[in-house]
Amino acid sequence: MTTIAVYPGSFDPVTNGHIDIIERGAKVFDEIIVAVLNNQRKTPLFSVEERVQLLEESLTHINNVSVDSFQGLLVDYVKEKNASVIVRGLRAVSDFEYEMQNASINRKLESSVETFFMMTNNNYSYLSSSIVKEVARYGRNAEDLVPPPVERALREKYQR
DSSP states (O other): OOOEEEEEEOOTTOOHHHHHHHHHHHHHSSEEEEEEEOOTTSOOSSOHHHHHHHHHHHOTTOTTEEEEEEOSOHHHHHHHTTOOEEEEEEOSHHHHHHHHHHHHHHHHHOTTOEEEEEEOOGGGTTOOHHHHHHHHHTTOOOTTTSOHHHHHHHHHHHHO
């Protein structure tokens, strides 16, 4: 039986920490769908289409990963994709509390869906999309923080 996992997030932008979780998850699950959340309540730097494209360009080296976008409840999307696992990365104890709450409601809404927590690589424990945008906004080099396509896109966004 094929195990399909969904790794959801806003990915605005995708960081090397996200890529690390995806690479490691791809070794555990048969297929991973990286799902960009279209959250109407947020004002992202990159459009959903741009985030999907940047993820696709950054993940060409992993065969069992695809990129998609969604809106609405995550568990509904997971079931629509015939997936059974949600992958979430944890950087710190503070992440766990928030993620535990989400995992609990997802489990209540759809008992057949499991949440799989992965600890971030220590090299990326400080890294977030917000930090990346702050670094790039002030013209600093973000190439050690994000994949090359994202670094180029950040430079283009902030040169305007």
